[in-house]
Amino acid sequence: MNQELTLHQRRRAPTAQELAGIPWLHLLTAQEREVMVPKIVVGDALAGDVVCRVGRAPTYWFGVVEGLLKMSIDTDRGDSLTFTGVSSGGWFGEGTALKQEPYRYNVQALRATLVAGLPIDSFHVLLAQSIGFNRFIMNQLNERLGQFIAAREIDRMNNPDVRVARSLAALFNPILFPGVGEVLQITQQELAYLVGLSRQRVNVALQRLEAAAWIQVAYGGVKVLNLDALRSHTLASHD
DNA sequence: TCATTAAACGCGT
């Protein structure tokens, strides 16, 4: 609990099944894949483990094989501001990897998460040589831009129901997080940490979203029925 | 007054 995971400790080689959960591998040529697969390391992060911390020199480009991370920064006051979650199939840190700058966020596991890492030098090799990899990165940056614009919108609304809806939609983004599937495994407590609300309020919001038939609440997870509505609509007020 | 929250409860998985 609350240990720093650098992928130097507790790291191992990925299994074939875990490799299948790495989306950009499929975009490489057979030769590129052959070179890169041995470079990939994975590590098991427990809930609360820090994957990378603000100010550290970038060592890996990171991805989530299975699990849930949150990206946040600490404010001047003691509290922390969560930017976004990273769910299965999501990769991040290309900004710092590209510029060779220190990490600008803290990334922490909200639950047990299998984290994958590609060493920075391998990342640059792919960037210099692989068309397929560049296509993935471009797609990723473009989609992330859209997500941050949406996040600004979310912050301006103070309606908690809408905030929960939009945050769920972001976690279900099939381009950024192709491994999520139709059922996102996330507890209401984890969602509360991510959105910045209490668990009770998240529970109320989820029930309203379920009543609107946009989602289906399950034990330890949420199934999305209407991603479009979550992304753009507002719940009708009820009294 | 009204919405939200921490804390705590019982219940189901």
Added chain:
DNA sequence: ACGCGTTTAATGA
């Protein structure tokens, strides 16, 4: 043991 749904009491706009 964990997650869910709910209640209660406290807090603040």
